[in-house]
Amino acid sequence: MAGLDPRAHDQRLSPPELITVFKDCLRRESAQLVEWFRAGVPAAELIRARSDFMDELLGACWNRFLGPQAEQLALVAVGGYGRRELHPHSDIDILVLLDGGSAPEGRGHAGHQPALTAFFHFLWDIGLKPAQSVRTVEECIDLARDDQTVITNLTEARLIRGSAALFDALESRIGPEHLWSSHQFFEAKMAEQTARHAKYHDTAYNLEPNVKEGPGGLRDIQIIGWIIKRHYHSRNLQDLLRQGWLTEAEYTELIQAQNFLWQVRFALHVLTDRAEDRLLFEYQKELARQFGYSDPDINQAVEAFMQRYYRTVMGLERLNEMLLQLFKEVALHGDLDVLILPINENFQAVNGYVEALTPEVFRQRPLALLQIFLLLQSNTSLLGVRASTIRLIRQHLYLIDEDFRRNPEACRLFMAILRQKTGITQQLRRMNRYGVLAAYLPAFGRVVGRMQYDLFHVYTVDEHTLFVIRNLRRFALERYRDEHPLCNEIFQLIEKPELLYIAALMHDIAKGSNLDHSTLGATIAEEFCVRHGLGRHDTQLVKWLVQNHLLMSMTAQRRDISDPEVIHEFATALRDQTTLDHLYLLTVADIRATNPNLWNSWKDALLKELYLATRWAFRRGLANPLAQTEKIITVKAESRALLKRLGIADDGVERVWKTLNDEYFLRNLPEEVAWHTVAIIACPPDQxxxxxxxxxxxxxxxxxxxxxxxxxxxxxxxxxxxxxxxxxxxxxxxxxxxxxxxxxxxxxxxxxxxxxxxxxxxxxxxxxxxxxxxxxxxxxxxxxxxxxxxxxxxxxxxxxxxxxxxxxxxxxxxxxxxxxxxxxxxxxxxxxxxxxxxxxxxxxxxxxxxxxxxxxxxxxxxxxxxxxxxxxxxxxxxxxxxxx
Known part of the structure; x- marks a missing residue:
């Protein structure tokens, strides 16, 4: 940056003149940041340049207002500012350290208060609005002892001006040997991350993601940094590489992802002229343009840009999981007794986590890339995958080639995963996170991280697909019966649940192809079924479900399902009860996984009504469809029975009904007819x-x-x-x-x-x-x-x-x-x-x-x-x- 205006050091300036000079400095610095950013200077350089400029500005203010007291106190940068990461509108967190031992209690604060008050007022007058605190070392320690956010901030502390001895005194007392041991700090940060992820529904793939706080966002990188820094007293992420925590390729991926997210966050701050970390719809088109994504259809450009974003945060989620698991294994539990249990010729369990027996396992036996997930399903005592083995899986994904995919044993293993009684959703999610699912199903790989630029689909295609499978699994479980009693009842009739999971996996797999995704998806599903040895009948059922997965929702929401002819037409398209059962379950699971706000009691009742009416049509026989006249007679009879129980006289009923045509009785349920009839009879004309x-x-x-x-x-x-x-x-x-x-x-x-x-x-x-x-x-x-x-x-x-x-x-x-x-x-x-x-x-x-x-x-x-x-x-x- 150009640095401060020399006039900032001029002691002769009046307060108003000084405010003007510093405001001009801030304005020029902000304008220059934006100019350089638009000229292509990376955000990684600019956020450090802004931090250095802020050091210079705050230092000048500190010296001016603290005068002789400047060296008795310490001006400290904490938080993101302490890391030298200042985006255009980032919070500027500063701590003023007082020497608590230099005066009787309270007098040290009071002695410095006028100068500090003038210092802080000036910062606000020039528009800086820092987040500030004034404490003694002892007060910092007392606060940090009970609050992990305080110790986290202090872990990032950096001296700007003032007493190095005072700052060193703080540094010497906040190490893990004094408070918040590495183990305690790790557990606290993990709990914090879990709670933070839950706020975003445990998915990075929301339509308007938060670049900083969302899963896979910048905060997930900072979590890694905080834990490693605290344990090893390191200062930057490069230590992860030097100490062997990351390979060169992983470190490169981490830094490239961080730089990309910094670019996005910097662009958001520039575009909105405020501290905006959410990728809201109103910004996505402009950011897509700024990042070089162009397409005659602007929505396609946005989807391409957002796919890059989602794939980036997915990679960061994976690195976050692996590094935190590795830290837990090596740094926290490394000195504990290790319990090793053999599993098979490829794997062993180390303290409950699956580990490859040798680094050569996947190269020598590529099928182990699928076998490991089946092991996790079939042995529920296993807690997860060792970090070193996660790394090996990622390094050997290239082995999942066309020969691998067509290997009958690979097909058997994949189907075995889908046929397990437990862990299907969990392991498919793990496979997606590690990249195995995309490697094994290249068509699925094309929709990983793919969003649809609308308000209807709130998740990326891959995330939505896995939510559909999760919903189907919940229908099978008694503990979720109260959510969907009918779905639970129907699921017990499904002879081969894996056919439902395949249909779910394939139903949106052709999204973004610019073709009819249902038709193309049906073709992909058929090829999958044939390759995996499914019989002709099962293959045709899966293909039909993928081709027609929208049929039931469209019929329920857009057709008059009170009309017997609509029901007969729908039933004829399905052909049999088995298809109806599968389609109903898939439809409910699909709608619920598209947007949590879309499902409501109306859709639930409407689909249930269509299901029950169609089931009755099958029991009656498609060759003997219900006629409209027959339905009208039935509705009238059931309505009369309800009215009789209410004590309504027949003459009153007849007086109302004689004015109504058959259309009314065709389109209303008996309980609706009864309610309307009672209301009309009881209402005088003048009311x-x-x-x-x-x-x-x-x-x-x-x-x-x-x-x-x-x-x-x-x-x-x-x-x-x-x-x-x-x-x-x-x-x-x-x-x-x-x-x-x-x-x-x-x-x-x-x-x-x-x-x-x-x-x-x-x-x-x-x-x-x-x-x-x-x-x-x-x-x-x-x-x-x-x-x-x-x-x-x-x-x-x-x-x-x-x-x-x-x-x-x-x-x-x-x-x-x-x-x-x-x-x-x-x-x-x-x-x-x-x-x-x-x-x-x-x-x-x-x-x-x-x-x-x-x-x-x-x-x-x-x-x-x-x-x-x-x-x-x-x-x-x-x-x-x-x-x-």
Whole structure:
């Protein structure tokens, strides 16, 4: 850096002039940092240059304000500043050491207080805002004794100015021989890392990762440094190489990863002009450009940049695990009795950890690269893999070539891993972490660290895949039965669970290929099954599951599953109960692994309803499908039985039902019909509109029921109110009676996916909705709810598609658009303006993308077949909701 302005040392400057000089110095230094960074100077050089500049600036301030006292105290850099790692907006942590023995208690502090107060005030006046503390050596020791974060900070301490003797006195008393032994410090840092990783769901592959704190981030490198430095009194990571902890290749990987993350973090600070360590969506496009990733499709460029990021942190996670395991073995437990137990001709157990018998094991017997994971599964007393053996696995990945993959014994070992009763998820994760899974399945290797730039998929493809397998495993275990009782029950019927795991492993393996990932994935799955000796029937089942893994979720969320013909069509596509069982389990596991916020009671109930209806169709026989008339008769009979138990007279029931058409009984469950009927009978005409809410329906959501005189505004106003109240609408049924009334049902949940549990909240919803319907002219149609921050980065072009209803009752309008506040209300307004009647709505939101299906007719209750009418409706919707 250029250094301080000479005027900074001019004793003649007035305080305001001095503040101006130092502010100018800081401004020039910051501008020069940015200029050099943009010119290509590595962040590794710049963060040290900034630290050196800060030493000079603080030293000048120290000498000016402390004067003769400057050598009686010590100005110490701690934390990242102590490591000489200062990004543009990093915290500047400083400690002022006092000589506690130079005066009676309290007087030493008081004697220096005016000068220190002036010093700190000046730093704040010039905009530095340091994190500061003033303590004696004894006070530092007292704090460090009970707080591992304090001892960690002191481990990084570096003298800037002042008394070297005072600083040495501190250094001499914070070693592991005095407090926080190496073992205690190691255990504390491991617990801290475990807790920190848990905050990020134990995965580095979040869509908006934290470069500093997330798993595999800079903090994981610092953990290694702190532990090694404390044990060996070393000062930098190069000591890991000199002392044999890392090979040259591993040290190079560590430093390159650290430098890359420094580049990313530095770029974030420059881009945001603040201490920002999160790779938020709004920064990813610009950073991809800065790092040289270009593609006509900017999303592809972002995905390529983020794949580099994820692969980098995955490598750091692996190095972190290996080094901490090695430290535990050598430095902490090296002097303990070693218990060695033979396992086989390749491995032994050393204090419970698997170790290769010789460094030549994998070169001489490459299949041991798979055998080790099977050993860990079959022997649950084994705790993990010795660090030296992790290193050997990484060094011998090149042996997993095409000949290896086609070796029948390798195929047998891999299938044996998938067929074990325990440890499948754990060992597949370990295989992925060590690079074995990518080497054995090259197609899987291509999706390692691959993100999808949207709000729907919150994990990388490989991480999502392993979460799917984890979910499937949980279905098999009794201790997780309460999470998904039906899934647990069905899993017990699965004869070969490994087929499910293969389908899960393959279902997204072709993501990013620019082809239909389901079709290409099915081809890859078929080749895998043939190579691994699966029979024709099993191969076809796996291939079908991969090809159709989205079929059940799409049918449940986008089709009217109350229609027997939809159920029959779905059942015909599946062909048999076995396929249904496998697809249901895979679908639930897949949705739950895509985004933790996507799964809710509505999806659970909807998929369960589709599963049970299809199972009944198979039991009835596909050659004997349920007719609509038969279903209507059944619904009416079951509804009457419920009403009889409630003591409702038949004449009242008949008075209500005679105004309802068959469509109503086809699309509502018996308990819904009974609830509606009781409500209508009990409501005098002068009390309309009637608005009721029951917090839990059979479909897992709250149901809001509206009974009112038919008016065109009801859907638009109702959805506007529900949206404004922070509710998510999943389904809307619009029934018009023969005598001019409407029965509207809305299935809703809170935006968080939770049910509406609070009674006051339920009353508020009903009151607000009724108020809107009573005074429609005063009801605002514009939703004022704030749009999610990420939405603007994932705008979806508005698309409208018209489809014919097989029964020729409606026209199906498919709307794809950005899911912005008020979307449904605007669509409702468009229907009103275009004289279109709405009968049913299936609402589905995938990240920022709304995919809604509307069942509509014209004013005369006929399908909307006119090209002119369709064009008018399309133009009106686009005008109201926007083109994207």
């Amino acid at each position: 309309l509109p009637l608005v009721l809410l029951r917090p839990v329906s059979q479909r897992g959501s709250a149901e809001i029921f509206v009974y009112a005189h038919n008016q065109d505004f009801i859907f638009a106003h109702s959805t506007a109110v529900l949206d404004q109240l922070g509710l998510t609408v999943f389904d809307a049924k619009i029934i018009t009676t023969g005598d001019g009334y409407v029965l509207n049902s809305y299935h809703v949940l809170e935006q968080s996916g939770e049910r509406i549990r609070d009674h006051l909240r339920q009353a508020q919803i009903c009151a607000k909705l009724r108020e809107c319907l009573v005074q429609p002219d005063r009801a605002p149609l514009r939703v004022q709810r704030r749009e999610a921050r990420q939405i603007k980065h994932f705008a979806v072009p508005t698309q409208l598609h018209f489809h014919e209803d097989p029964q020729n009752r409606y026209t199906l309008l498919e709307l794809v658009a950005t899911d912005r506040p008020g979307l449904l209300s605007k669509v409702g307004q468009a229907f009103r303006l275009c004289d279109v009647r709405l009968y049913n709505a299936k609402i589905s939101t995938i990240g920022s993308r709304a995919e809604d299906i509307f069942y509509i007719t014209d004013r005369s209750n006929r399908p909307l077949t006119s090209a002119a009418d369709r064009r008018r409706l399309s133009e009106t919707i686009v005008a109201l909701v926007g083109s994207q």
